[in-house]
Amino acid sequence: MNHDKMMNIARKRGFLWPSFEIYSGVSGFTDYGPLGASLKNNIMQKWRKQYIAGEGFHEIEGPTVMPMEVLKASGHVDNFTDPMTKCNDCGEVFRADHIIEEAIGIDVESLPNEEMDKIVEDNNIKCPRCGGSLANIWNYNLMFKTQIGAKGDKTGYMRPETAQGIFILFKRLSRFFKNKLPFAAVQLGKSYRNEISPRQGVIRLREFTQAEAEIFLDPEDKTHPKFSKIADETLYLASQDVQLNEKETLELTAQEALDQGIVSSETLIYQLYLAKKFLNEIGINDDVLRFRQHLPGEMAHYALDCWDVECLTDKYGWVEIIGIADRGDYDLTAHSKFSNEELDIYKEFDEPKLIKKTVIKPNLKKFGPAFKGDSPKIKTFIENLSEDEVSEIKAAIEADGKFTLELDGSYEILEEHLIFEDIEEEIKGEKIVPHVIEPSFGIDRILYCTLLHSFKETEEKDYFQFAKEIAPIQVSVFPLMNKDGLGEIAVEITHDLREAGFTVDNDTSGTIGKRYARADEVGVPIAITVDFDTKEDNTVTIRDRDTEEQERVEIGALKEVIKEKLNLSL
RNA sequence: GCAGCUGUGGUAUAGUCUGGUUAUUACUUGGGCCUUCCAAGCCUACAACCCGGGUUCGAAUCCCGGCAGCUGCACCA
Numbered sequence: 001m002n003h004d005k006m007m008n009i010a011r012k013r014g015f016l017w018p019s020f021e022i023y024s025g026v027s028g029f030t031d032y033g034p035l036g037a038s039l040k041n042n043i044m045q046k047w048r049k050q051y052i053a054g055e056g057f058h059e060i061e062g063p064t065v066m067p068m069e070v071l072k073a074s075g076h077v078d079n080f081t082d083p084m085t086k087c088n089d090c091g092e093v094f095r096a097d098h099i100i101e102e103a104i105g106i107d108v109e110s111l112p113n114e115e116m117d118k119i120v121e122d123n124n125i126k127c128p129r130c131g132g133s134l135a136n137i138w139n140y141n142l143m144f145k146t147q148i149g150a151k152g153d154k155t156g157y158m159r160p161e162t163a164q165g166i167f168i169l170f171k172r173l174s175r176f177f178k179n180k181l182p183f184a185a186v187q188l189g190k191s192y193r194n195e196i197s198p199r200q201g202v203i204r205l206r207e208f209t210q211a212e213a214e215i216f217l218d219p220e221d222k223t224h225p226k227f228s229k230i231a232d233e234t235l236y237l238a239s240q241d242v243q244l245n246e247k248e249t250l251e252l253t254a255q256e257a258l259d260q261g262i263v264s265s266e267t268l269i270y271q272l273y274l275a276k277k278f279l280n281e282i283g284i285n286d287d288v289l290r291f292r293q294h295l296p297g298e299m300a301h302y303a304l305d306c307w308d309v310e311c312l313t314d315k316y317g318w319v320e321i322i323g324i325a326d327r328g329d330y331d332l333t334a335h336s337k338f339s340n341e342e343l344d345i346y347k348e349f350d351e352p353k354l355i356k357k358t359v360i361k362p363n364l365k366k367f368g369p370a371f372k373g374d375s376p377k378i379k380t381f382i383e384n385l386s387e388d389e390v391s392e393i394k395a396a397i398e399a400d401g402k403f404t405l406e407l408d409g410s411y412e413i414l415e416e417h418l419i420f421e422d423i424e425e426e427i428k429g430e431k432i433v434p435h436v437i438e439p440s441f442g443i444d445r446i447l448y449c450t451l452l453h454s455f456k457e458t459e460e461k462d463y464f465q466f467a468k469e470i471a472p473i474q475v476s477v478f479p480l481m482n483k484d485g486l487g488e489i490a491v492e493i494t495h496d497l498r499e500a501g502f503t504v505d506n507d508t509s510g511t512i513g514k515r516y517a518r519a520d521e522v523g524v525p526i527a528i529t530v531d532f533d534t535k536e537d538n539t540v541t542i543r544d545r546d547t548e549e550q551e552r553v554e555i556g557a558l559k560e561v562i563k564e565k566l567n568l569s570l
Numbered sequence: 571g572c573a574g575c576u577g578u579g580g581u582a583u584a585g586u587c588u589g590g591u592u593a594u595u596a597c598u599u600g601g602g603c604c605u606u607c608c609a610a611g612c613c614u615a616c617a618a619c620c621c622g623g624g625u626u627c628g629a630a631u632c633c634c635g636g637c638a639g640c641u642g643c644a645c646c647a
Binding site for chain 2: 008011012018021023024025026027075076079080081082084086095098140142160193195196197198199204300460461478480481509510511512513514515516517518520521529531532541543548550
């Protein structure tokens with residue numbers, strides 16, 4: 001692990017470049033150079049392979065610009081914001097609610113800014129650093145704001161997470177999945193947060209890439225069909241208990257974690273396992289990973305359970321790279337309320353339920369004569385009673401022989417006006433709002449950790465030992481010397497392999513040793529060298545990046561051999 | 571956003587205090603030489619004073635502002 005050295009090479013060799021560099025750059029943004037972009041794509045493709053092909057989820061792609069309504073409903077417009085104030089004298093910036101709480105000890109969170117301004121004035125609260133006066137409070141919202149359309153009267157925001165794009169498609173998705181739980185949709189793409197002062201390179205970006213899956217499931221049934229297959233897998237868990245009481249990280253099987261109630265459901269544990277599997281396969285091993293449960297105060301108020309996957313780094317310590325949360329029905333309920341759409345699923349019972357209940361009907365023969373012109377509205381009222389109201393009326397009549405109804409006027413309803421009927425009703429199912437379990441991957445951070453932990457320093461060379469599946473360049477082809485037609489043969493082989501679908505680099509500059517070194521540095525797993533024997537017997541040498549061992553292979557057999565060496569035999 | 575420090579080819583640097591030749595050196599990169607497999611050697615080429623303004627006959631050098639990086643504070647739903 002060596003951040004500085006690794007980043008030097010990553011910059012030199014075209015993985016990560018600072019954005020807008022010729023205009024002196026803007027922090028919180030990064031460019032992926034040719035190899036970085038390719039590595040990132042490979043990681044994302046690998047993700048798709050695991051979640052879409054492997055789990056049967058489906059990918060959607062929504063806009064990155066969202067109208068205000070969506071983010072109002074999700075809570076981002078109001079809550080993704082901090083009240084800020086600034087000292088007029090020394091210029092220091094503070095969280096306004098923190099200052100007030102410190103000064104007079106009352107919790108003012110969620111008060112409007114005007115009221116907080118008034119509190120500051122009334123209590124003569126000053127800058128805690130220099131005693132200067134404080135400016136009016138403003139909201140710092142971490143979302144990028146924009147206008148939609150020429151008139152500019154429709155406010156839009158760059159999405160702060162990809163998840164919302166899935167929630168708002170719920171009705172369509174639900175139908176697509178034949179209205180059967182569980183089902184899951186994923187989205188990969190850019191999200192935006194206008195961080196105040198991002199200073200951790202690719203770890204905290206203002207524009208970043210997420211890969212999120214939203215798994216919609218029955219709140220009553222969070223079991224997972226494949227759980228038994230992973231029940232014996234080991235997980236390293238820093239539960240709330242471990243953190244609060246400074247205990248050793250737990251080493252438990254999935255089954256044990258479930259039995260001991262440390263992780264709340266099979267599906268959540270299964271997702272923890274999938275995340276670990278993914279990271280292991282792209283070259284991030286268990287010894288630099290841990291699962292950390294959110295502490296009660298840390299958990300978003302709607303989350304039922306939430307685990308971060310954290311990766312150890314030398315420069316930034318433990319870095320959150322994946323969050324896996326049980327969001328309950330929070331998002332669907334919120335969007336349902338704001339949009340007036342029914343965002344639920346009709347769930348049929350295994351067996352229809354027979355429900356016994358009492359209903360009240362008006363006895364119309366007595367009703368009309370008694371209430372005359374007011375009959376219709378009393379009748380409507382009686383016909384729309386809830387179960388509780390029915391028993392209330394029944395009880396009143398049983399006790400007093402009458403029930404007084406207040407309905408723009410007072411009416412005495414007697415037993416003779418009503419017909420009580422005990423009925424049995426058959427109910428076939430009910431509407432439920434699904435719960436959502438969400439694995440949320442920060443692709444940029446994962447890419448950083450991949451670079452960091454793939455980077456190997458040995459006596460001879462420093463290089464990226466990428467997992468073969470994600471190496472940005474799969475094969476390098478060299479002529480031993482750039483003469484006597486060796487170069488031409490190398491070019492021919494390069495073209496052939498490219499046509500076969502491999503990512504191939506052809507390098508003729510410098511000495512052969514230098515070319516191996518360059519290829520190793522960017523983690524090319526396989527190097528092919530055309531030498532003078534090639535002209536005699538049509539064979540080339542094929543060299544392994546990690547062992548540096550070479551073997552001779554017929555040119556005709558190259559594709560098969562490479563495929564096998566890259567473990568692409570699927 | 572605040573304070574301190576810093577900013578010279580792709581990378582690492584000399585020069586800045588005390589203004590004055592064609593901006594130093596090494597590595598890297600491109601082309602070439604070399605009878606032959608792990609950054610060798612030789613020749614050669616490309617390539618920089620963070621940006622803007624000011625002072626001055628003259629600014630990499632002094633002054634002001636901006637941007638970026640590092641450290642600390644604040645922030646991190």
